[in-house]
Amino acid sequence: MIAGRPIVEGTAEGEALVTNEALSFWGGYDFHTGEIIDQHHPLAGVRAAGRILVVPFSKGSSTTTAVLLEAVRAGTAPAAILTTGVDSFFALASIVADVMYAKSFPVIALEPKDVGALQTRMHVSVESSGLIKF
Protein backbone atom coordinates (compact mmCIF):
# COMPACT_ATOMS: atom_id res chain seq x y z
CA MET A 1 0.00 0.00 0.00
CA ILE A 2 1.38 3.44 -0.87
CA ALA A 3 -0.03 6.90 -0.39
CA GLY A 4 -0.22 8.91 -3.62
CA ARG A 5 -1.48 12.45 -4.01
CA PRO A 6 -4.65 12.71 -6.09
CA ILE A 7 -4.15 15.28 -8.86
CA VAL A 8 -7.49 14.32 -10.39
CA GLU A 9 -9.55 12.34 -7.90
CA GLY A 10 -11.25 9.09 -8.70
CA THR A 11 -11.24 5.37 -8.14
CA ALA A 12 -9.98 2.62 -10.40
CA GLU A 13 -8.95 -0.99 -10.28
CA GLY A 14 -6.97 -3.14 -12.66
CA GLU A 15 -3.73 -4.67 -13.71
CA ALA A 16 -0.66 -2.44 -13.38
CA LEU A 17 1.49 -1.57 -16.38
CA VAL A 18 4.74 -0.04 -15.19
CA THR A 19 7.46 1.73 -17.16
CA ASN A 20 10.31 4.00 -16.14
CA GLU A 21 10.39 5.67 -19.56
CA ALA A 22 8.35 8.78 -20.34
CA LEU A 23 5.68 8.50 -23.04
CA SER A 24 4.11 10.78 -25.62
CA PHE A 25 0.56 9.69 -26.35
CA TRP A 26 0.62 11.39 -29.76
CA GLY A 27 2.79 9.08 -31.80
CA GLY A 28 2.81 6.76 -28.84
CA TYR A 29 -0.75 5.56 -28.19
CA ASP A 30 -3.35 4.31 -30.61
CA PHE A 31 -6.70 5.45 -29.24
CA HIS A 32 -8.54 3.10 -31.58
CA THR A 33 -6.99 0.06 -29.88
CA GLY A 34 -5.57 1.33 -26.56
CA GLU A 35 -2.16 0.06 -27.54
CA ILE A 36 1.21 1.75 -26.97
CA ILE A 37 2.72 2.24 -30.44
CA ASP A 38 5.89 4.30 -29.86
CA GLN A 39 8.50 2.14 -31.58
CA HIS A 40 11.21 3.75 -29.40
CA HIS A 41 9.42 2.79 -26.17
CA PRO A 42 9.98 -0.48 -24.29
CA LEU A 43 6.19 -0.99 -24.05
CA ALA A 44 5.62 -0.76 -27.81
CA GLY A 45 2.91 -3.23 -28.77
CA VAL A 46 1.48 -3.51 -25.24
CA ARG A 47 -2.18 -2.73 -24.63
CA ALA A 48 -2.69 -0.16 -21.84
CA ALA A 49 -6.48 0.26 -22.14
CA GLY A 50 -8.20 -0.39 -18.81
CA ARG A 51 -4.90 -0.83 -16.97
CA ILE A 52 -3.28 1.22 -14.21
CA LEU A 53 -0.49 2.91 -16.16
CA VAL A 54 2.54 3.87 -14.08
CA VAL A 55 4.80 6.22 -16.07
CA PRO A 56 7.25 8.88 -14.84
CA PHE A 57 5.87 11.76 -16.94
CA SER A 58 4.63 12.73 -20.40
CA LYS A 59 7.12 13.73 -23.03
CA GLY A 60 6.99 14.90 -26.61
CA SER A 61 3.88 16.21 -28.23
CA SER A 62 1.39 18.72 -26.83
CA THR A 63 -1.25 16.58 -28.54
CA THR A 64 -0.80 13.89 -25.88
CA THR A 65 -3.82 15.35 -24.06
CA ALA A 66 -6.01 15.26 -27.15
CA VAL A 67 -5.10 11.62 -27.88
CA LEU A 68 -5.94 10.72 -24.30
CA LEU A 69 -9.27 12.56 -24.53
CA GLU A 70 -10.08 10.59 -27.69
CA ALA A 71 -9.14 7.41 -25.83
CA VAL A 72 -11.51 8.23 -22.95
CA ARG A 73 -14.31 8.88 -25.43
CA ALA A 74 -13.55 5.62 -27.26
CA GLY A 75 -13.25 3.62 -24.04
CA THR A 76 -9.59 2.75 -24.70
CA ALA A 77 -7.86 4.91 -22.07
CA PRO A 78 -5.90 3.53 -19.13
CA ALA A 79 -8.11 3.13 -16.02
CA ALA A 80 -5.76 5.43 -14.10
CA ILE A 81 -2.39 7.09 -14.63
CA LEU A 82 0.17 7.22 -11.84
CA THR A 83 3.14 9.54 -12.37
CA THR A 84 6.28 10.53 -10.51
CA GLY A 85 5.38 14.05 -9.43
CA VAL A 86 2.67 16.12 -11.08
CA ASP A 87 2.08 15.75 -14.81
CA SER A 88 -0.21 18.47 -16.10
CA PHE A 89 -0.85 16.80 -19.48
CA PHE A 90 -2.47 13.67 -18.07
CA ALA A 91 -4.40 15.74 -15.53
CA LEU A 92 -5.80 18.02 -18.23
CA ALA A 93 -7.01 15.10 -20.33
CA SER A 94 -8.92 13.75 -17.35
CA ILE A 95 -10.37 17.16 -16.46
CA VAL A 96 -11.57 17.84 -20.02
CA ALA A 97 -12.96 14.29 -20.26
CA ASP A 98 -14.96 15.10 -17.14
CA VAL A 99 -16.22 18.38 -18.64
CA MET A 100 -17.06 16.89 -22.04
CA TYR A 101 -18.15 13.33 -21.24
CA ALA A 102 -18.50 13.13 -17.43
CA LYS A 103 -15.86 10.38 -17.63
CA SER A 104 -12.66 11.26 -15.80
CA PHE A 105 -9.95 8.90 -14.67
CA PRO A 106 -7.75 9.22 -11.58
CA VAL A 107 -4.36 10.87 -12.03
CA ILE A 108 -2.13 10.29 -9.02
CA ALA A 109 1.29 11.74 -8.18
CA LEU A 110 3.66 9.31 -6.46
CA GLU A 111 6.81 9.96 -4.51
CA PRO A 112 9.83 8.73 -6.52
CA LYS A 113 10.77 6.40 -3.64
CA ASP A 114 7.38 4.66 -3.82
CA VAL A 115 7.30 3.90 -7.54
CA GLY A 116 9.55 0.84 -7.20
CA ALA A 117 6.87 -0.95 -5.17
CA LEU A 118 4.64 -1.24 -8.24
CA GLN A 119 5.24 -3.88 -10.85
CA THR A 120 3.56 -4.83 -14.10
CA ARG A 121 0.72 -7.36 -13.74
CA MET A 122 0.12 -6.59 -10.05
CA HIS A 123 -3.57 -6.11 -9.30
CA VAL A 124 -3.88 -2.53 -8.12
CA SER A 125 -6.71 -0.43 -6.77
CA VAL A 126 -6.72 3.35 -6.61
CA GLU A 127 -8.81 5.04 -3.93
CA SER A 128 -10.13 8.57 -4.16
CA SER A 129 -7.81 9.63 -1.33
CA GLY A 130 -4.86 8.68 -3.56
CA LEU A 131 -4.18 5.49 -1.62
CA ILE A 132 -2.80 2.78 -3.90
CA LYS A 133 -3.50 -0.80 -2.75
CA PHE A 134 -1.88 -3.85 -4.30
Add this chain to the structure above:
Amino acid sequence: MLSLSPRDQAMLDGGHGPAAQLAMSILVRMADVYGASALMNVSQAHIDSTIYLGDATLEFAERLASLGARVAVPTSLNVSGVDECGWKDWAVSPEWAAKAARQMLAYERMGASPTWTCAPYQTKMRPSFGQQVAWGESNAIAFANSVIGARTERYPDLLDVCCAITGRVPAVGLHLTENRAGQLLLQLEDVPPALQQDDQFFAVLGHLVGKLSGDSIPVIDGVVARPAEDQLKAFAAAAASSGRVALFHMVGVTPEAPTLEVAFQGRGVPPPAAITTADLLAARKELTTADGRELDMVILGSPHFSVAEFRQLAPLVAGRHVHPRVKFLVTSGRLMKQLAEEAGVLAPIVAFGAQITLDTCILASPMLPPEIKTLMTNSAKYAYYAPSLLNTRVTFGSLADCVRSAIEGRVVRDESIWQIA
Protein backbone atom coordinates in the same frame (compact mmCIF):
# COMPACT_ATOMS: atom_id res chain seq x y z
CA MET B 1 -4.63 28.37 -2.66
CA LEU B 2 -5.62 30.10 -5.88
CA SER B 3 -6.82 33.67 -5.64
CA LEU B 4 -8.66 35.06 -8.63
CA SER B 5 -8.84 38.66 -9.84
CA PRO B 6 -12.34 40.20 -10.04
CA ARG B 7 -12.21 39.76 -13.83
CA ASP B 8 -11.18 36.07 -13.50
CA GLN B 9 -14.01 35.55 -11.03
CA ALA B 10 -16.51 37.28 -13.32
CA MET B 11 -15.46 34.99 -16.17
CA LEU B 12 -15.80 31.95 -13.95
CA ASP B 13 -19.28 33.11 -12.92
CA GLY B 14 -20.40 33.48 -16.54
CA GLY B 15 -20.23 37.27 -16.75
CA HIS B 16 -18.16 37.09 -19.96
CA GLY B 17 -20.39 34.50 -21.63
CA PRO B 18 -20.57 30.71 -21.55
CA ALA B 19 -17.42 30.03 -23.61
CA ALA B 20 -15.19 32.16 -21.39
CA GLN B 21 -16.84 30.50 -18.40
CA LEU B 22 -16.03 27.03 -19.70
CA ALA B 23 -12.46 28.02 -20.57
CA MET B 24 -11.93 29.67 -17.18
CA SER B 25 -13.37 26.68 -15.33
CA ILE B 26 -10.82 24.38 -17.00
CA LEU B 27 -8.05 26.91 -16.40
CA VAL B 28 -8.91 27.21 -12.71
CA ARG B 29 -8.87 23.43 -12.26
CA MET B 30 -5.50 23.33 -14.01
CA ALA B 31 -4.16 26.19 -11.88
CA ASP B 32 -4.84 23.89 -8.94
CA VAL B 33 -2.94 21.06 -10.65
CA TYR B 34 0.02 23.39 -11.22
CA GLY B 35 -0.19 24.63 -7.63
CA ALA B 36 -0.60 28.22 -8.80
CA SER B 37 -1.61 30.95 -6.37
CA ALA B 38 -2.69 33.38 -9.11
CA LEU B 39 -3.32 33.72 -12.80
CA MET B 40 -1.38 36.16 -14.98
CA ASN B 41 -1.83 37.84 -18.37
CA VAL B 42 -0.40 36.62 -21.63
CA SER B 43 -0.31 38.85 -24.70
CA GLN B 44 -0.36 36.12 -27.32
CA ALA B 45 -1.30 32.46 -27.82
CA HIS B 46 -0.61 29.61 -30.23
CA ILE B 47 -3.28 26.91 -30.41
CA ASP B 48 -2.14 23.34 -31.08
CA SER B 49 -5.64 21.94 -30.45
CA THR B 50 -6.29 22.53 -34.17
CA ILE B 51 -4.97 19.04 -34.99
CA TYR B 52 -8.01 16.91 -35.83
CA LEU B 53 -7.73 13.42 -34.37
CA GLY B 54 -11.31 12.27 -34.15
CA ASP B 55 -14.70 13.10 -32.71
CA ALA B 56 -13.41 14.31 -29.33
CA THR B 57 -11.12 17.03 -30.70
CA LEU B 58 -13.88 18.15 -33.04
CA GLU B 59 -16.57 18.14 -30.36
CA PHE B 60 -14.36 20.18 -28.04
CA ALA B 61 -13.66 22.80 -30.72
CA GLU B 62 -17.28 23.01 -31.85
CA ARG B 63 -18.56 23.18 -28.26
CA LEU B 64 -16.40 26.23 -27.59
CA ALA B 65 -17.21 27.83 -30.94
CA SER B 66 -20.94 27.23 -30.57
CA LEU B 67 -20.83 28.89 -27.15
CA GLY B 68 -19.46 31.99 -28.90
CA ALA B 69 -15.79 31.66 -27.92
CA ARG B 70 -13.51 34.52 -29.00
CA VAL B 71 -9.78 34.71 -28.40
CA ALA B 72 -8.82 37.54 -26.05
CA VAL B 73 -5.26 37.97 -27.38
CA PRO B 74 -3.62 37.73 -30.82
CA THR B 75 -3.59 33.99 -31.51
CA SER B 76 -1.94 31.86 -34.17
CA LEU B 77 -3.15 28.41 -35.21
CA ASN B 78 -1.07 25.28 -35.49
CA VAL B 79 -1.36 22.73 -38.31
CA SER B 80 -4.77 21.33 -39.13
CA GLY B 81 -5.73 17.82 -40.13
CA VAL B 82 -6.13 18.59 -43.81
CA ASP B 83 -4.67 20.58 -46.69
CA GLU B 84 -7.94 22.07 -47.88
CA CYS B 85 -6.68 22.60 -51.43
CA GLY B 86 -4.51 19.53 -51.92
CA TRP B 87 -6.04 16.62 -49.98
CA LYS B 88 -7.67 15.04 -53.03
CA ASP B 89 -4.20 14.28 -54.45
CA TRP B 90 -3.59 11.97 -51.49
CA ALA B 91 -5.20 9.12 -49.57
CA VAL B 92 -7.27 11.38 -47.28
CA SER B 93 -10.90 10.23 -47.11
CA PRO B 94 -13.66 12.77 -47.84
CA GLU B 95 -15.10 12.12 -44.37
CA TRP B 96 -11.77 12.96 -42.69
CA ALA B 97 -11.33 16.06 -44.86
CA ALA B 98 -14.82 17.29 -44.00
CA LYS B 99 -14.40 16.82 -40.25
CA ALA B 100 -10.90 18.31 -40.18
CA ALA B 101 -12.22 21.30 -42.12
CA ARG B 102 -15.03 21.71 -39.59
CA GLN B 103 -12.44 21.79 -36.82
CA MET B 104 -10.48 24.46 -38.73
CA LEU B 105 -13.62 26.53 -39.11
CA ALA B 106 -14.36 26.29 -35.38
CA TYR B 107 -11.00 27.84 -34.49
CA GLU B 108 -11.24 30.48 -37.22
CA ARG B 109 -14.65 31.48 -35.83
CA MET B 110 -12.94 32.24 -32.51
CA GLY B 111 -11.02 35.05 -34.22
CA ALA B 112 -7.62 33.37 -34.35
CA SER B 113 -5.26 34.13 -37.20
CA PRO B 114 -5.32 31.34 -39.83
CA THR B 115 -1.57 30.74 -39.81
CA TRP B 116 -1.97 26.92 -39.88
CA THR B 117 1.64 26.25 -39.10
CA CYS B 118 3.78 24.49 -36.50
CA ALA B 119 6.44 27.19 -37.02
CA PRO B 120 4.45 30.27 -35.92
CA TYR B 121 7.73 31.85 -34.83
CA GLN B 122 8.56 32.22 -38.52
CA THR B 123 5.44 34.27 -39.25
CA LYS B 124 4.39 37.77 -38.25
CA MET B 125 3.15 36.21 -34.98
CA ARG B 126 6.72 35.73 -33.74
CA PRO B 127 6.84 36.88 -30.11
CA SER B 128 9.63 39.01 -28.68
CA PHE B 129 12.19 38.45 -25.95
CA GLY B 130 10.57 38.34 -22.53
CA GLN B 131 7.02 38.36 -23.90
CA GLN B 132 4.57 36.27 -21.88
CA VAL B 133 2.70 33.93 -24.21
CA ALA B 134 0.66 30.71 -24.04
CA TRP B 135 1.91 28.34 -26.70
CA GLY B 136 1.05 24.77 -27.53
CA GLU B 137 3.02 22.56 -29.99
CA SER B 138 6.15 21.02 -28.52
CA ASN B 139 8.63 22.34 -31.09
CA ALA B 140 7.16 25.83 -30.98
CA ILE B 141 7.25 25.91 -27.18
CA ALA B 142 10.93 24.94 -27.12
CA PHE B 143 11.78 27.44 -29.86
CA ALA B 144 9.84 30.34 -28.33
CA ASN B 145 11.33 29.83 -24.87
CA SER B 146 14.87 28.99 -25.87
CA VAL B 147 15.72 30.70 -29.15
CA ILE B 148 13.58 33.82 -28.75
CA GLY B 149 13.46 34.09 -24.96
CA ALA B 150 9.68 34.50 -24.92
CA ARG B 151 8.01 32.84 -21.94
CA THR B 152 5.54 30.00 -22.12
CA GLU B 153 4.82 26.94 -20.06
CA ARG B 154 4.72 23.63 -21.92
CA TYR B 155 1.02 23.92 -22.79
CA PRO B 156 -0.95 20.90 -23.90
CA ASP B 157 -3.71 20.81 -26.48
CA LEU B 158 -7.12 21.76 -25.06
CA LEU B 159 -5.54 24.12 -22.50
CA ASP B 160 -3.84 26.42 -25.04
CA VAL B 161 -7.26 27.47 -26.35
CA CYS B 162 -8.57 28.12 -22.83
CA CYS B 163 -5.59 30.45 -22.29
CA ALA B 164 -6.30 32.19 -25.60
CA ILE B 165 -9.98 32.72 -24.76
CA THR B 166 -9.29 34.08 -21.27
CA GLY B 167 -5.94 35.75 -21.96
CA ARG B 168 -4.80 34.21 -18.67
CA VAL B 169 -2.44 31.46 -17.53
CA PRO B 170 -1.44 30.01 -14.15
CA ALA B 171 1.49 32.11 -12.87
CA VAL B 172 3.92 29.21 -12.64
CA GLY B 173 6.72 27.37 -14.37
CA LEU B 174 8.58 28.88 -17.29
CA HIS B 175 6.62 32.14 -17.06
CA LEU B 176 8.72 33.02 -14.02
CA THR B 177 12.39 34.00 -14.21
CA GLU B 178 13.46 31.83 -11.31
CA ASN B 179 12.19 28.68 -13.00
CA ARG B 180 14.15 29.28 -16.21
CA ALA B 181 17.63 28.50 -14.89
CA GLY B 182 19.49 25.54 -16.34
CA GLN B 183 19.30 22.33 -14.32
CA LEU B 184 21.59 19.97 -16.22
CA LEU B 185 24.92 20.60 -17.97
CA LEU B 186 25.66 18.72 -21.18
CA GLN B 187 29.18 19.36 -22.42
CA LEU B 188 30.29 18.60 -25.97
CA GLU B 189 33.60 16.85 -25.60
CA ASP B 190 36.08 16.83 -28.50
CA VAL B 191 33.29 17.05 -31.08
CA PRO B 192 35.15 18.27 -34.17
CA PRO B 193 34.10 21.66 -35.58
CA ALA B 194 33.71 20.05 -39.01
CA LEU B 195 31.05 17.72 -37.61
CA GLN B 196 29.34 20.64 -35.87
CA GLN B 197 29.15 22.43 -39.23
CA ASP B 198 27.37 19.48 -40.83
CA ASP B 199 23.82 20.05 -41.97
CA GLN B 200 22.53 17.20 -39.75
CA PHE B 201 24.42 18.10 -36.59
CA PHE B 202 21.85 20.17 -34.71
CA ALA B 203 18.96 17.79 -35.41
CA VAL B 204 21.05 14.85 -34.17
CA LEU B 205 22.24 16.80 -31.13
CA GLY B 206 18.63 17.75 -30.34
CA HIS B 207 17.53 14.12 -30.52
CA LEU B 208 20.29 13.17 -28.09
CA VAL B 209 19.69 16.10 -25.72
CA GLY B 210 15.98 15.24 -25.52
CA LYS B 211 16.86 11.73 -24.43
CA LEU B 212 19.43 12.87 -21.88
CA SER B 213 17.40 15.65 -20.28
CA GLY B 214 14.58 13.80 -18.50
CA ASP B 215 12.37 16.55 -17.10
CA SER B 216 15.27 18.99 -16.57
CA ILE B 217 16.22 22.20 -18.37
CA PRO B 218 19.42 21.31 -20.25
CA VAL B 219 22.35 23.66 -20.81
CA ILE B 220 24.48 22.69 -23.80
CA ASP B 221 28.06 23.94 -23.73
CA GLY B 222 30.87 23.53 -26.23
CA VAL B 223 28.98 24.41 -29.41
CA VAL B 224 31.46 26.21 -31.66
CA ALA B 225 29.28 26.25 -34.78
CA ARG B 226 27.03 29.26 -35.29
CA PRO B 227 23.65 27.66 -35.95
CA ALA B 228 21.24 29.25 -38.37
CA GLU B 229 17.70 29.75 -37.13
CA ASP B 230 16.45 26.69 -39.00
CA GLN B 231 19.12 24.56 -37.37
CA LEU B 232 17.93 25.68 -33.94
CA LYS B 233 14.40 24.92 -35.12
CA ALA B 234 15.53 21.38 -36.02
CA PHE B 235 17.27 21.05 -32.65
CA ALA B 236 14.21 22.22 -30.69
CA ALA B 237 11.85 19.93 -32.60
CA ALA B 238 14.14 16.93 -32.09
CA ALA B 239 14.64 17.54 -28.37
CA ALA B 240 10.90 18.03 -27.84
CA SER B 241 10.17 14.74 -29.64
CA SER B 242 12.67 12.37 -28.06
CA GLY B 243 12.22 14.15 -24.72
CA ARG B 244 10.11 16.77 -22.96
CA VAL B 245 12.38 19.76 -23.48
CA ALA B 246 10.39 23.00 -23.27
CA LEU B 247 13.40 25.24 -22.63
CA PHE B 248 17.09 24.74 -23.35
CA HIS B 249 20.06 27.00 -23.09
CA MET B 250 22.93 26.80 -25.57
CA VAL B 251 25.88 28.73 -24.24
CA GLY B 252 26.89 31.58 -26.52
CA VAL B 253 23.95 30.92 -28.80
CA THR B 254 20.58 31.38 -27.02
CA PRO B 255 19.62 34.68 -25.39
CA GLU B 256 19.44 33.57 -21.77
CA ALA B 257 22.84 31.89 -21.94
CA PRO B 258 25.54 34.41 -22.88
CA THR B 259 27.80 32.52 -20.46
CA LEU B 260 27.65 29.22 -18.62
CA GLU B 261 27.16 31.00 -15.28
CA VAL B 262 24.25 33.08 -16.58
CA ALA B 263 22.58 29.96 -18.03
CA PHE B 264 22.41 28.68 -14.44
CA GLN B 265 21.40 32.16 -13.16
CA GLY B 266 24.52 32.33 -11.02
CA ARG B 267 23.40 29.47 -8.79
CA GLY B 268 26.47 27.39 -9.53
CA VAL B 269 27.37 25.18 -12.44
CA PRO B 270 26.76 21.46 -11.86
CA PRO B 271 29.29 18.83 -12.93
CA PRO B 272 28.90 18.16 -16.64
CA ALA B 273 27.68 15.07 -18.41
CA ALA B 274 29.74 14.56 -21.56
CA ILE B 275 28.41 14.35 -25.11
CA THR B 276 31.01 12.68 -27.30
CA THR B 277 31.25 12.14 -31.03
CA ALA B 278 30.43 8.47 -30.41
CA ASP B 279 27.19 9.50 -28.64
CA LEU B 280 26.25 11.63 -31.64
CA LEU B 281 26.96 8.83 -34.09
CA ALA B 282 24.76 6.49 -32.05
CA ALA B 283 21.98 9.11 -31.87
CA ARG B 284 22.13 9.63 -35.62
CA LYS B 285 21.86 5.87 -36.16
CA GLU B 286 18.69 5.73 -34.05
CA LEU B 287 17.00 8.15 -36.42
CA THR B 288 17.29 5.63 -39.25
CA THR B 289 15.05 2.57 -39.03
CA ALA B 290 15.28 1.51 -42.69
CA ASP B 291 18.02 -0.87 -43.61
CA GLY B 292 17.99 -0.97 -47.38
CA ARG B 293 18.27 1.49 -50.20
CA GLU B 294 14.62 1.37 -51.23
CA LEU B 295 12.97 4.73 -51.27
CA ASP B 296 9.33 5.63 -51.83
CA MET B 297 9.27 9.23 -50.65
CA VAL B 298 11.46 12.08 -49.53
CA ILE B 299 9.67 14.20 -46.95
CA LEU B 300 10.87 17.62 -45.78
CA GLY B 301 9.30 20.18 -43.50
CA SER B 302 8.78 19.19 -39.87
CA PRO B 303 8.62 21.77 -38.46
CA HIS B 304 7.18 23.49 -41.53
CA PHE B 305 9.68 24.47 -44.21
CA SER B 306 10.70 28.11 -43.94
CA VAL B 307 11.46 30.58 -46.71
CA ALA B 308 15.16 30.19 -45.89
CA GLU B 309 14.83 26.43 -46.35
CA PHE B 310 13.03 26.88 -49.69
CA ARG B 311 15.92 29.17 -50.68
CA GLN B 312 18.41 26.49 -49.67
CA LEU B 313 16.57 23.75 -51.55
CA ALA B 314 16.01 25.62 -54.83
CA PRO B 315 19.61 25.60 -56.16
CA LEU B 316 20.04 21.93 -55.16
CA VAL B 317 17.16 20.85 -57.40
CA ALA B 318 17.33 23.42 -60.21
CA GLY B 319 17.43 21.70 -63.59
CA ARG B 320 17.12 18.22 -62.07
CA HIS B 321 14.16 15.87 -61.81
CA VAL B 322 12.82 13.51 -59.19
CA HIS B 323 13.12 9.83 -60.09
CA PRO B 324 9.80 8.56 -61.48
CA ARG B 325 9.44 5.95 -58.71
CA VAL B 326 9.92 8.47 -55.88
CA LYS B 327 7.66 11.13 -54.40
CA PHE B 328 9.21 14.32 -53.06
CA LEU B 329 7.01 16.20 -50.60
CA VAL B 330 7.60 19.45 -48.75
CA THR B 331 5.21 20.34 -45.93
CA SER B 332 4.84 24.02 -45.11
CA GLY B 333 2.37 26.74 -44.26
CA ARG B 334 0.43 28.95 -46.63
CA LEU B 335 2.35 32.07 -45.58
CA MET B 336 5.77 30.48 -46.11
CA LYS B 337 4.76 29.17 -49.51
CA GLN B 338 3.59 32.60 -50.58
CA LEU B 339 6.86 34.18 -49.48
CA ALA B 340 8.85 31.49 -51.30
CA GLU B 341 6.80 32.15 -54.43
CA GLU B 342 7.45 35.89 -54.19
CA ALA B 343 11.16 35.22 -53.73
CA GLY B 344 11.15 33.15 -56.94
CA VAL B 345 12.47 30.01 -55.25
CA LEU B 346 9.34 27.90 -55.52
CA ALA B 347 9.31 27.49 -59.32
CA PRO B 348 12.51 25.37 -59.60
CA ILE B 349 11.30 23.18 -56.73
CA VAL B 350 7.98 22.51 -58.44
CA ALA B 351 9.74 21.95 -61.79
CA PHE B 352 11.93 19.37 -60.03
CA GLY B 353 8.75 17.39 -59.39
CA ALA B 354 8.28 18.24 -55.72
CA GLN B 355 4.80 18.42 -54.27
CA ILE B 356 3.92 20.94 -51.60
CA THR B 357 1.38 20.21 -48.88
CA LEU B 358 0.14 23.20 -46.93
CA ASP B 359 -1.17 23.80 -43.43
CA THR B 360 -0.76 20.21 -42.24
CA CYS B 361 1.80 17.41 -42.48
CA ILE B 362 2.03 13.66 -43.04
CA LEU B 363 1.80 13.05 -39.29
CA ALA B 364 -1.35 15.12 -38.79
CA SER B 365 -3.26 14.13 -41.93
CA PRO B 366 -3.71 10.54 -43.18
CA MET B 367 -2.27 11.40 -46.55
CA LEU B 368 0.09 8.61 -47.41
CA PRO B 369 -1.18 5.73 -49.51
CA PRO B 370 -0.28 2.30 -48.10
CA GLU B 371 2.27 1.58 -50.83
CA ILE B 372 4.56 4.22 -49.29
CA LYS B 373 6.70 2.16 -46.94
CA THR B 374 10.11 3.84 -46.89
CA LEU B 375 10.76 7.51 -46.26
CA MET B 376 13.84 9.68 -46.23
CA THR B 377 14.01 12.98 -44.37
CA ASN B 378 16.35 15.56 -42.90
CA SER B 379 13.88 16.16 -40.05
CA ALA B 380 14.59 14.39 -36.77
CA LYS B 381 10.95 14.96 -35.80
CA TYR B 382 9.65 13.18 -38.89
CA ALA B 383 12.26 10.46 -38.35
CA TYR B 384 11.19 10.04 -34.72
CA TYR B 385 7.43 9.84 -35.23
CA ALA B 386 6.92 8.33 -38.70
CA PRO B 387 7.81 4.71 -37.78
CA SER B 388 5.22 4.72 -34.95
CA LEU B 389 2.47 6.85 -36.49
CA LEU B 390 2.71 5.76 -40.11
CA ASN B 391 4.22 2.31 -39.83
CA THR B 392 6.94 3.33 -42.28
CA ARG B 393 10.69 2.88 -42.22
CA VAL B 394 12.84 5.99 -42.32
CA THR B 395 16.32 7.01 -43.36
CA PHE B 396 17.66 10.22 -41.83
CA GLY B 397 20.08 12.27 -43.93
CA SER B 398 21.16 15.75 -44.92
CA LEU B 399 19.15 17.94 -47.27
CA ALA B 400 21.69 17.23 -50.02
CA ASP B 401 21.42 13.47 -49.35
CA CYS B 402 17.62 13.70 -49.60
CA VAL B 403 17.81 15.49 -52.95
CA ARG B 404 20.40 13.12 -54.38
CA SER B 405 18.44 10.09 -53.25
CA ALA B 406 15.26 11.44 -54.81
CA ILE B 407 17.08 11.91 -58.12
CA GLU B 408 18.71 8.47 -58.07
CA GLY B 409 15.61 6.67 -56.81
CA ARG B 410 17.45 4.97 -53.95
CA VAL B 411 18.94 5.99 -50.63
CA VAL B 412 22.38 7.54 -50.96
CA ARG B 413 24.09 9.27 -48.06
CA ASP B 414 27.41 11.04 -47.90
CA GLU B 415 28.80 9.41 -44.76
CA SER B 416 32.29 10.89 -44.93
CA ILE B 417 31.90 13.41 -42.11
CA TRP B 418 30.10 10.88 -39.86
CA GLN B 419 32.77 8.21 -40.22
CA ILE B 420 35.50 10.00 -38.31
CA ALA B 421 34.86 8.33 -34.97
